[in-house]
Amino acid sequence: MADQMERTVNMEFIPAKTIISGYSEGNLWFGDNYNMNIYKGCCHGCIYCDSRSECYRIDDFDQVRAKDNALALIARELRSKRRKGVVGTGAMSDPYNLYEKEYRLTRGALELIDANGFGASIATKSDLVTRDIDVLSSIKTHSPVLVKITVTTADDELCRKVEPRAPVASRRFSAIRRLAAGGIFTGILLMPVLPFIEDNEENVVSIVRLAGEAGARFIYPSFGVTLRQNQREWYYSKLDEHFPGLRQKYVKQFGNAYECPSPKAKELWQVFRAECDRLGILHEMEDIIEVYRKPYRINQLSLF
Numbered sequence: 084m085a086d087q088m089e090r091t092v093n094m095e096f097i098p099a100k101t102i103i104s105g106y107s108e109g110n111l112w113f114g115d116n117y118n119m120n121i122y123k124g125c126c127h128g129c130i131y132c133d134s135r136s137e138c139y140r141i142d143d144f145d146q147v148r149a150k151d152n153a154l155a156l157i158a159r160e161l162r163s164k165r166r167k168g169v170v171g172t173g174a175m176s177d178p179y180n181l182y183e184k185e186y187r188l189t190r191g192a193l194e195l196i197d198a199n200g201f202g203a204s205i206a207t208k209s210d211l212v213t214r215d216i217d218v219l220s221s222i223k224t225h226s227p228v229l230v231k232i233t234v235t236t237a238d239d240e241l242c243r244k245v246e247p248r249a250p251v252a253s254r255r256f257s258a259i260r261r262l263a264a265g266g267i268f269t270g271i272l273l274m275p276v277l278p279f280i281e282d283n284e285e286n287v288v289s290i291v292r293l294a295g296e297a298g299a300r301f302i303y304p305s306f307g308v309t310l311r312q313n314q315r316e317w318y319y320s321k322l323d324e325h326f327p328g329l330r331q332k333y334v335k336q337f338g339n340a341y342e343c344p345s346p347k348a349k350e351l352w353q354v355f356r357a358e359c360d361r362l363g364i365l366h367e368m369e370d371i372i373e374v375y376r377k378p379y380r381i382n383q384l385s386l387f
C-alpha cells in the first residue's frame with residue numbers, strides 16, 4: 084500500500100490578514116484562549132469531516148493551502164496580544180498535514196509561542212507531532228501544553244476506510260506513547276464515534292485500554308456524529324463506497340438532523356466511564372482543564 088503520507092501536489096499559499104483569533108476567557112473547549120489556523124483545507128480525507136461543510140466556504144477542501152508569510156504574521160500577532168494564554172490549533176484543519184514535514188510552519192509557530200510565553204493546545208491525527216516534543220517541552224517550562232490525538236477506531240483496517248490519508252490508529256497510539264514518555268500531557272479525542280460503524284463496546288473498550296497502555300491522561304468522547312449541508316452528501320457517498328446499505332440506515336434513523344447520536348450512546352457511556360475510571364483516565368472537560376493547567380496557576384494569576 085502506498086505511504087499514506089505521500090504528497091501528490093505542491094502546497095498553495097494564500098493571502099491572510101490574521102492567523103490567531105482574539106482572546107477568549109473560560110473557553111470550555113480544553114481551556115483554549117486563542118485559536119490558530121495556519122493551514123486551510125486538509126488532505127487526510129476523513130469521510131465525516133465537518134470542516135468541509137458549506138458554512139465554512141472552503142473550496143476544494145482536500146487541497147491544503149498555507150497562509151502567506153504565516154510565521155511573520157504569527158510573530159506580530161503574538162507580540163501584540165495584551166494577554167498571555169493557551170493557543171489552540173487543529174480545529175479547522177490538521178496542523179500536521181503531510182506538507183508540514185517539509186514546510187515546518189506548525190513547528191515554527193510553536194517556537195514563536197514558546198519565545199513569547201504562551202501555552203499550546205494541539206489537536207491532530209498525525210504522529211508527526213512527536214517531531215516537536217522538544218519545542219513542546221520547552222513551552223511546558225513556562226506555560227500549559229496539551230496534545231489531543233483523535234482516534235475513532237482501534238482497527239487500522241477500518242481506519243483506512245474512515246480516515247484514509249491520516250496515519251492509522253496504531254501509529255497514533257505510538258505517538259501518544261512517545262508524547263507521554265516525553266512528559267507531554269496527552270490524551271484522545273474520541274470523536275466522532277460513527278453510528279453503525281464504530282459504536283460498539285469492543286471498539287470503545289479497545290481504545291480506552293490502548294490509551295491507558297500508551298500513557299494517555301484523558302479521553303474526551305462523543306458517541307455519534309454531526310452532519311450538515313454538503314458534509315452529509317460527502318459522507319453518504321463514502322458510505323455507499325465502503326459500507327453499502329448504511330446510507331439508508333442513516334436516512335431512516337436520523338433524517339436530516341444535524342446531531343446523529345449513536346443509538347447505543349447510553350450503554351457506551353457507561354462502559355466508557357467504567358473503563359476510564361478503572362484505569363485512572365480523565366474524561367470530564369473540567370477535570371482535564373484543571374489538571375493540565377494546575378501547575379501554572381500562580382503564573383496564570385500573574386500573567387494569564
Ligand code: SF4
Nearest residue numbers: 125127128129132176
Ligand atoms: S484530519 Fe480533521 S480536518 Fe483533516 S480531513 Fe480529518 S476531520 Fe477533516
